[in-house]
Amino acid sequence: MPGPLGVGFGCVPMLPDALYTPDLLDFVEITPEIFHREAIVEDRIELVPDRRQFDAARRRCGNLPVAVHGVELSIGSAHGMYEPCLTMMDRLRQEWPFLWYSEHLHFQTFLDRDGKVMNAGVPLPLPATEEAAQLVASRAAAIQSRYGVPFLLENPAHYLADLPADPDIGGEFGLMDRIVALSGCGRLLDLHNLYCNAVNFGFDPKAALTRIPLDRVGEIHIAGGSWSDGFYMDGHDGRVPEPVWELLELTLSRAPWITGVVFEVLEEFVKRLGADGIARELEWARIVWRRYHPQPEDVA
Amino acid sequence: MTSPLAAFQSALGLALMGQDTCPIDPESEGFRFTATVRRSWCEGRATIAARTVLALVPEVERRRLVAEYVDAGGGLAMFFPSENAALLEFLAPRLPDPSHALSLCRMDQALARARLGAEVFAARPVPNRDRRSVLACLEHEAWGCLETAMVESFVDGHIDSERHPRVPERHPRARPEDRPAQTPTLPFGLLRASRDPRVEPEDDGKRARPEDRPTQTPGPPFDLLRASRDPRVEPKDDVRKPKDDEKMDRIVRDRIDHQAWGQIERSVRCRIERGPHAALVWFHADPESVLKALYGRPVPPVGDPTYPLLFAPGLPHLYRAATAEEVAFWTRLPVDDAMVDTTIERLLAEGVIVEAE
Numbered sequence: 001m002p003g004p005l006g007v008g009f010g011c012v013p014m015l016p017d018a019l020y021t022p023d024l025l026d027f028v029e030i031t032p033e034i035f036h037r038e039a040i041v042e043d044r045i046e047l048v049p050d051r052r053q054f055d056a057a058r059r060r061c062g063n064l065p066v067a068v069h070g071v072e073l074s075i076g077s078a079h080g081m082y083e084p085c086l087t088m089m090d091r092l093r094q095e096w097p098f099l100w101y102s103e104h105l106h107f108q109t110f111l112d113r114d115g116k117v118m119n120a121g122v123p124l125p126l127p128a129t130e131e132a133a134q135l136v137a138s139r140a141a142a143i144q145s146r147y148g149v150p151f152l153l154e155n156p157a158h159y160l161a162d163l164p165a166d167p168d169i170g171g172e173f174g175l176m177d178r179i180v181a182l183s184g185c186g187r188l189l190d191l192h193n194l195y196c197n198a199v200n201f202g203f204d205p206k207a208a209l210t211r212i213p214l215d216r217v218g219e220i221h222i223a224g225g226s227w228s229d230g231f232y233m234d235g236h237d238g239r240v241p242e243p244v245w246e247l248l249e250l251t252l253s254r255a256p257w258i259t260g261v262v263f264e265v266l267e268e269f270v271k272r273l274g275a276d277g278i279a280r281e282l283e284w285a286r287i288v289w290r291r292y293h294p295q296p297e298d299v300a
Numbered sequence: 301m302t303s304p305l306a307a308f309q310s311a312l313g314l315a316l317m318g319q320d321t322c323p324i325d326p327e328s329e330g331f332r333f334t335a336t337v338r339r340s341w342c343e344g345r346a347t348i349a350a351r352t353v354l355a356l357v358p359e360v361e362r363r364r365l366v367a368e369y370v371d372a373g374g375g376l377a378m379f380f381p382s383e384n385a386a387l388l389e390f391l392a393p394r395l396p397d398p399s400h401a402l403s404l405c406r407m408d409q410a411l412a413r414a415r416l417g418a419e420v421f422a423a424r425p426v427p428n429r430d431r432r433s434v435l436a437c438l439e440h441e442a443w444g445c446l447e448t449a450m451v452e453s454f455v456d457g458h459i460d461s462e463r464h465p466r467v468p469e470r471h472p473r474a475r476p477e478d479r480p481a482q483t484p485t486l487p488f489g490l491l492r493a494s495r496d497p498r499v500e501p502e503d504d505g506k507r508a509r510p511e512d513r514p515t516q517t518p519g520p521p522f523d524l525l526r527a528s529r530d531p532r533v534e535p536k537d538d539v540r541k542p543k544d545d546e547k548m549d550r551i552v553r554d555r556i557d558h559q560a561w562g563q564i565e566r567s568v569r570c571r572i573e574r575g576p577h578a579a580l581v582w583f584h585a586d587p588e589s590v591l592k593a594l595y596g597r598p599v600p601p602v603g604d605p606t607y608p609l610l611f612a613p614g615l616p617h618l619y620r621a622a623t624a625e626e627v628a629f630w631t632r633l634p635v636d637d638a639m640v641d642t643t644i645e646r647l648l649a650e651g652v653i654v655e656a657e
Contacts, residue, residue: 033378033379034380036379037379037380037381037382038378038379038381038382047379048419050381050415050419051419052415072378072379077309078303078305078306078309079306079309082378107309108378109313110306110309110310110312110313110314111306111310112310112313112314112319113310113314113320118313118314118317118376119376119377119378120312120313120316120338121316121317121338121341121342121375121376122316122334122337122338122341124309124312124313124316124334126305127305127308129304129305131303131304131305132305135305158330158334159329159330159331159333159334159337160324160328160330160331160334161328161330162324162325162328162330163324164308164323164324200330228333229333229336230329230333231329231333233337268348
């Protein structure tokens with residue numbers, strides 16, 4: 001990883017440019033799928049940039065270091081990843097170099113009975129099996145080698161308590177441990193996802209954090225959520241809850257490889273939170289960050 | 301053979317769609333909630349994808365349309381533009397006609413198409429309309445006529461086949477495809493020099509017009525061609541009799557003349573069709589008032605379709621109001637022999653229309 005940067009945020013078109021300045025942000029996390037569309041090129045699907053949106057994003061964020069956070073690769077799909085994402089990343093690396101690349105540890109596509117690729121419509125967790133670990137690890141290692149930058153996998157939030165698991169792997173934490181060990185990739189520790197799963201499945205997130213090896217955590221996500229039908233959802237729809245701030249403090253104190261913390265909010269909830277509300281979350285994240293990564297002026 | 305992981309993923313994915321046996325407890329709260337979240341995501345994607353159109357659809361109808369779309373397998377596209385295109389296609393035949401929602405639906409479709417086209421659009425000059433290309437075509441035709449005449453005269457016995465056992469090979473320069481980078485002065489310059497000034501386009505870009513064609517055939521290009529003929533193309537020994545020569549000259553002259561006029565006439569008439577990324581959308585009220593209704597202003601009454609908007613990749617904002625003349629022309633498209641005028645030139649430059657291949 002490139003060394004400690006600080007606090008980052010996604011590239012949200014509807015927010016003012018003033019938010020994307022080094023005064024408030026230390027890096028920006030772009031999700032390239034947002035400004036790409038599918039197109040048939042020579043009989044195959046390719047993701048081509050929407051130039052208007054792509055150029056606008058570059059103009060807005062061009063003065064900040066960039067990390068990429070993909071959402072559509074479906075790295076855990078047994079039938080194969082969504083390859084157009086990889087060619088999209090090939091092109092992006094040339095046009096807008098990034099410091100690291102992260103994706104979610106989940107699957108979203110599968111084959112139906114006729115062998116046709118289907119989209120589940122929602123990201124789904126992987127069973128904690130050796131087969132799943134081997135599959136994802138080999139892909140993660142290949143991706144890391146392909147782009148020449150660290151590749152991080154994010155722990156998912158989900159609501160399925162009774163997933164299959166091999167005894168040697170254990171559960172979702174064991175699955176991630178195994179993949180990281182096999183592939184050499186890093187972790188994107190989403191503390192809000194961890195908190196959601198802890199609330200919904202009834203475990204102590206702080207205790208869980210002590211069992212997660214934090215030496216390979218390169219990035220942290222924090223976010224807000226909401227309740228629905230008795231489940232606490234990873235909605236990215238509000239302010240960061242206090243327990244997640246506490247988890248952040250615990251993690252930062254023990255994560256030597258960490259590069260930055262990103263506050264996540266979905267675009268449709270930006271209006272509710274407002275630019276000022278987002279700025280406040282970012283400012284607080286920076287205060288917490290600097291407790292563990294003090295700047296020269298902080299020391300003085 | 302399907303791996304356990306693949307089998308699990310297929311079963312879980314299909315179970316969430318209600319199509320297979322669930323590999324985990326289907327009665328578990330987690331599974332049921334995941335199915336609810338999935339449905340919510342699909343409907344959310346659809347609602348966002350067509351929020352402009354759906355904003356003017358009554359709430360109950362909006363929910364019904366979105367639910368019907370998701371039931372039909374919609375809301376699953378990984379990328380917003382794909383979802384947007386699929387949903388608008390779904391909605392278009394289901395919205396009341398006429399209605400502002402349908403106008404907005406067609407507008408969104410037109411905008412998406414124009415935006416797509418704008419990524420690769422480059423205004424092209426009308427093919428074969430500029431002076432250089434017309435002259436190049438004339439040159440090509442002239443060489444073709446000459447060659448044909450020479451072959452025919454050989455076949456007809458005008459050339460002594462004993463002394464000239466075969467038609468002399470055409471010099472590479474005689475073939476347009478082998479033309480050197482530097483344009484040969486041969487027929488090109490001569491044709492230009494011979495052309496009637498009323499027909500010849502001026503350097504100001506104005507083109508020849510058929511109605512300018514003189515009643516009397518202009519000066520014969522062939523005289524000039526003959527005078528300049530490349531000696532390597534010309535048979536070395538002139539074995540033809542004077543009468544044969546005159547006959548051949550006349551034939552070739554007529555052909556060149558005919559071809560040249562045909563070329564000039566083709567240069568000002570062309571087959572025009574609608575641009576692949578262009579559309580004309582009718583609004584049943586002032587479009588501005590319809591768009592303002594999206595932001596809470598009163599919805600204007602649905603009147604007659606009297607507000608036409610053109611969408612095309614070469615327009616500054618991808619759209620503009622259409623004039624009555626443009627609407628009339630658009631309605632007639634495609635046309636086979638459009639006379640290129642300033643309106644057509646403008647529409648071509650905007651990508652509203654294209655010349656058919």
